[in-house]
Amino acid sequence: MKRIAILITLAIVTLVPTAVYAQQFEITPFIGYRFGDDFRDYYTGTRFDLKDSESYGFTFDYSIDFDTQFEFLWGHQETNINVTGVGTPTGRFPLDVDYFHIGGIQLFDTGDTRPFMVGTLGATHINPEENGYSSDTRFSFGLGGGVKFFPTDHIGVRLDGRVYATYVGGSGGVFCGPYGCTYGYAGNTFWQVEFTAGIIFGGGK
DSSP states (O other), X not given: OHHHHHHHHHHHHHHOHHHHHHHTEEEEEEXXXXXXXXXXXXXXXXXXXXXXXXXXXXXXEEESSSSEEEEEEEEXXXXXXXXXXXXXXXXXXXXXXXXXXXXXXXXXXXXXXXXXXXXXXXXXXXXXXXXXXXXXXXXXXXXXXXXXXXXXXXXXXXXXXXXXXXXXXXEEEEEEETTEEEEEEEEEEEEEXXXXXXXXXXXXX
16 A cells, blocks of 8 residues: 555656646655554543554645645554453554645745645544454544745755644533533544655746
């Protein structure tokens, strides 16, 4: 799977350089490191602990104007998860975590070096490779920032840091008494932090 994804990304970069320059968009294959969080199943109390590991993927950025870009991101992590609890399969087994996000970038003009902030929304696909568990897709969002360096018009370097938050469960209800009603909620969010570095193909200057 990892080799196929890398080959597809390289093929896109190789086959469409003319379109990249003409359409003012950037394709950035990246590698990085993702720090995992732990979370609990709200109903069973089962605890899931993810191991920190390498990640890879790509971003596609389209320039709306000089300071604003639309972004699509796919990021993939192959890691291990440790499951502890009662009444569920426990132990340590492989797990894949994929982010599929769209959003926007705000760029700051400092010449060939361009700091930026980014915000995205989308889905997190979690795929455990273990009998007794099935894959799941949940809503998530990401916030971060970084910097782009452009030593040439169409080739650059991108350094990026992000925080991802994935909603993995919760429960709510309305509680009424003699003095009115209140709303109560208990939820669980899975957090990850990722740092990446990539080569930008396109530039758009």
